[in-house]
Amino acid sequence: MSEPTLFERIISREIPADILHEDDLSIAFNDINPQAPHHILVIPKKVIPRIGEAHDDDRKTLGHLLLVARKLAQDLGFSSTDQGFRLVINNGNDGGESVPHLHVHLLAGRQLKWPPG
Ligand code: 5GP
Numbered sequence: 001m002s003e004p005t006l007f008e009r010i011i012s013r014e015i016p017a018d019i020l021h022e023d024d025l026s027i028a029f030n031d032i033n034p035q036a037p038h039h040i041l042v043i044p045k046k047v048i049p050r051i052g053e054a055h056d057d058d059r060k061t062l063g064h065l066l067l068v069a070r071k072l073a074q075d076l077g078f079s080s081t082d083q084g085f086r087l088v089i090n091n092g093n094d095g096g097e098s099v100p101h102l103h104v105h106l107l108a109g110r111q112l113k114w115p116p117g
Contacts (some may be wrong), residue, residue: 005101007043018019021072025064028072028106037109038076038085042069048102050091069106078108 009015010029017029020040031039044061047056054062069087078085085108090096 007041007049007101008098011043011045017024021068023068025061027069028068031105033068036107036112037107038078040069040072040106042072042104042106044102047098047101050102051089051098052091054102065102065104072106073108074101076108084108088116 003008004012006015010017011027012021017032021027021028021042024045026042026044028040028042032036033039037042042065043115044058044065046058048058048061051062065086067085073085074080077083085106088105088107090098090105
């Protein structure tokens with residue numbers, strides 16, 4: 001058996017996190033190093049290391065992560081065109097991934113720049 005990922009240890013409550021949402025497929029919690037006034041990670045409970053390793057049968061889980069992120073953004077008041085938000089998935093080293101457990105970053109609460117660094 002491989003070691004549990006950092007995020008599996010958050011799911012199991014071994015590592016504390018500020019959890020904002022949980023359901024049978026996903027969990028969402030505040031990022032420990034926020035890059036915006038709101039910076040939330042939405043992750044699947046099933047370990048998918050990264051989007052590049054997702055399978056066709058992960059379709060439901062992947063769609064679910066986006067809809068959870070949308071709901072969290074709406075609940076925080078970021079539902080208008082003006083008060084927008086950004087969803088980010090980093091994949092692999094060049095993509096900036098540091099935790100090998102798929103996660104969607106939800107960033108909101110400031111004007112975000114494009115392109116990202
Ligand atoms: P990545 O760089 O893989 O796209 O994003 C990983 C994210 O996980 C980073 O934004 C980082 O701040 C966050 N992170 C790393 N360790 C922890 C932790 O122990 N708790 C929480 N809540 N976030 C973490």
